[in-house]
Amino acid sequence: MSVVSERCLPFDEDLSALLDGELDAARAAELRAHLDGCADCRARLAAWRGVDAALRGLVAPAVRPELAASMAARLGAERAASGAPAQPQVQPLRRTPSRPAVDPSARSAGGGRRVRRGAMPVWLGALAAAAVLAFLVLPRVPERTRLPGGQGAPPNDVARRESVARQAPPLPVPQRGPGPAPIEIARDVHKPPAPAKLGAAAADSPLPSGDPALAQLEAASDEDLALAIAVQDAGDVESADDLALVEQLDQVESLDELDQAGHG
């Protein structure tokens, strides 16, 4: 199979392009006519299909939670440096958190998918069997990112993968669950009721009683507040467990200073 005959040489590179749907209709028809009478080229095409299927059959590595956490930390630092907000400013879009589908529409209309299969080499049979086996079993393997398309589609059927993806309804913003952990951007600021002494202390503050930043501080526990103050004092915002609380502290202090300036 390694040596291409002189007769087939002019077709060889286009044979690969045919597989990718990258030929125009006229050239694709020429190729098909050649394939009808050339067993060697049919075999090569079948082998290349096998290569593609084998590549698609390789299991994607799982995205470790540590990677997502590290990404969140680095993004946090980036945001702090650029002054970007820690939380969304606009209403999030409806979005699908699933693996994006391959879009074959971007390819030219070469009709490569319609090329009939040639004789399948022995090794290709092994690859196909392995790929099928992997697909039968892999969905049951926990914490494993799925194959391309990620929709449980056959490994070498790009169009079907896209079809399945299109049928999937849009999902809300992803929550924590099976699969890769989303990085944490919007921090959870809902805390247990505040101890009375914090509220009492805040009541003495010159800030307006309805100030949202103050209300958030009032709602924080002593422990959370102490941590937030420590983070704020250290200037180490990246390590903040509750960045929102630190920001509220900043805001209250800023207002406090303004108020004092106004009285001074």
Next chain:
Amino acid sequence: MNGVTGTGVHAGDEDVQLMLALRAGDESAFDVLFQRWSAPLLRYLERMLRDAASAEELVQEAFLRLYRARERYQPDARFSTWLFTIANRLALNELRRPRHRSPHQSTDDDGDGAPLVLAAEQAGVDDVVNARRVGKSVEQALGTLPERQRAALWLTAVEGLSYAEVAVSLETTEKSVKALVHRARAALAERLAGDVEV
């Protein structure tokens, strides 16, 4: 959609919409993009770099660059093309470094480098062994390809990019991509024909 609009030819791409949302200040869009694309990107970069730790580092770097570029983002291409262009620049730079020649570290649970992880209790032992062997052969054969051949074939056959998109991503011509993909396929088929016996 929340006033987020795109006038580019790929504005209908959902990921493009997410980028436009991020550009408009919806920081949560980054979260969704990361969740959608971190695994495919990691898978690609692991195959390119053949080193799990380096691949993870570059996934983060690619997303950081994406974030930094959000305000300048224009929907001129599919999101995947843009993301893989960033990734390719990073990967090819990384591959030029002398230190980057460490053995492939699989993220598979058993750490033996076998890319196909199957549930043994649900398949025959022979099938599992065979699938592991075949998958390992594919990984090894892929790793022997020149970097640009590897990239071109992967992006075309696995990620579904067109030759034009791969050309953008690899900063070359469509004709070159066509040749790269062809040579990669032919080489892989030959190597696998020699490696895989049943």
